[in-house]
Amino acid sequence: MTYQIEIFPKLGSTNEYLRELACSGAPEGTVIIAREQTAGKGRWGRSWTSSWGGAWFSILLRPPIPVEQASCIAMLIAVSLAQALRERWGLGVGVKWPNDLYVPHPHSLSLGGAGVKYHKLGGILLELSSRAHTIEWLIAGIGVNVNNELPKETRIPATSLARELGKPVSLGEFFEIALWAMAQSYERFLSEGFDFVRTYWQELSVLPKRIAILTDTKSKIEAKVLGLGRSGTLVVRTPEGVRELASEDVMLCQL
Numbered sequence: 447m448t449y450q451i452e453i454f455p456k457l458g459s460t461n462e463y464l465r466e467l468a469c470s471g472a473p474e475g476t477v478i479i480a481r482e483q484t485a486g487k488g489r490w491g492r493s494w495t496s497s498w499g500g501a502w503f504s505i506l507l508r509p510p511i512p513v514e515q516a517s518c519i520a521m522l523i524a525v526s527l528a529q530a531l532r533e534r535w536g537l538g539v540g541v542k543w544p545n546d547l548y549v550p551h552p553h554s555l556s557l558g559g560a561g562v563k564y565h566k567l568g569g570i571l572l573e574l575s576s577r578a579h580t581i582e583w584l585i586a587g588i589g590v591n592v593n594n595e596l597p598k599e600t601r602i603p604a605t606s607l608a609r610e611l612g613k614p615v616s617l618g619e620f621f622e623i624a625l626w627a628m629a630q631s632y633e634r635f636l637s638e639g640f641d642f643v644r645t646y647w648q649e650l651s652v653l654p655k656r657i658a659i660l661t662d663t664k665s666k667i668e669a670k671v672l673g674l675g676r677s678g679t680l681v682v683r684t685p686e687g688v689r690e691l692a693s694e695d696v697m698l699c700q701l
């Protein structure tokens with residue numbers, strides 16, 4: 447895949463900007479980067495704080511896969527980014543289904559936990575248009591905190607590469623590494639399928655074994671995580687049996 451990259455000092459949302467290009471036929475590999483976003487979007491209508499110094503970008507893909515497999519793309523991006531950041535900066539970056547990059551923060555023993563807490567380094571927002579089960583365009587919006595100031599009022603505490611490493615990171619190098627890693631994974635996915643992503647996901651996932659899921663009926667169900675399904679779904683065992691969860695249908699919450 448070759449990239450065509452445009453960089454803007456400020457945009458509302460790179461996803462929104464790229465959506466217009468996608469609708470007017472822009473090619474796969476079009477990348478929009480904004481130094482700052484004034485209306486950055488998260489999932490479920492949430493907002494994404496995107497001040498100067500972070501990596502806020504969107505990639506246009508036109509994968510020849512059924513729309514039901516679109517979540518595979520979010521997984522492969524999360525996994526390839528986590529691996530690339532681990533290799534380059536030696537950070538223990540993990541992936542949290544469906545779309546987050548987390549960094550572990552050891553629990554303080556005085557707080558009584560032997561477990562590990564995580565801080566959120568970044569997130570992915572997938573948007574797409576489909577016709578007759580095929581994908582017309584898919585936009586992967588990626589936000590990673592690099593050197594930016596961090597938002598304080600977040601559900602999961604936020605962290606950045608600079609905070610974790612104790613020094614600023616070259617944004618240019620970040621983009622070079624991230625875009626290269628994603629292109630490699632995307633091409634491998636198209637030629638050999640999703641299994642290699644599932645294997646890496648097992649190693650990188652930070653989900654605990656037992657989770658609670660909030661379904662569209664707003665009921666909270668306890669579940670045991672079994673693994674990643676063939677279409678990027680989360681396979682869990684609930685009291686009613688084994689279920690495959692699609693990221694757009696459920697929210698994970700505290701037990």
Ligand code: BT5
Pocket residue numbers: 458459460461462483485486487488489490492493494495496501502503504545546566567568569570571587588589590591597599600601602603604605
């Ligand atoms: C995500 O949503 O994690 C997906 C974020 C995708 C952002 C990129 S930036 C480039 C592209 N253009 C866009 O407009 N969006 C994409 P979600 O899982 O819903 O997480 C949102 C929640 O994360 C918020 O409700 C806050 O609690 C928290 N949050 C907001 N900004 C954050 C930040 N910079 N770092 C960490 N957490 C943040």
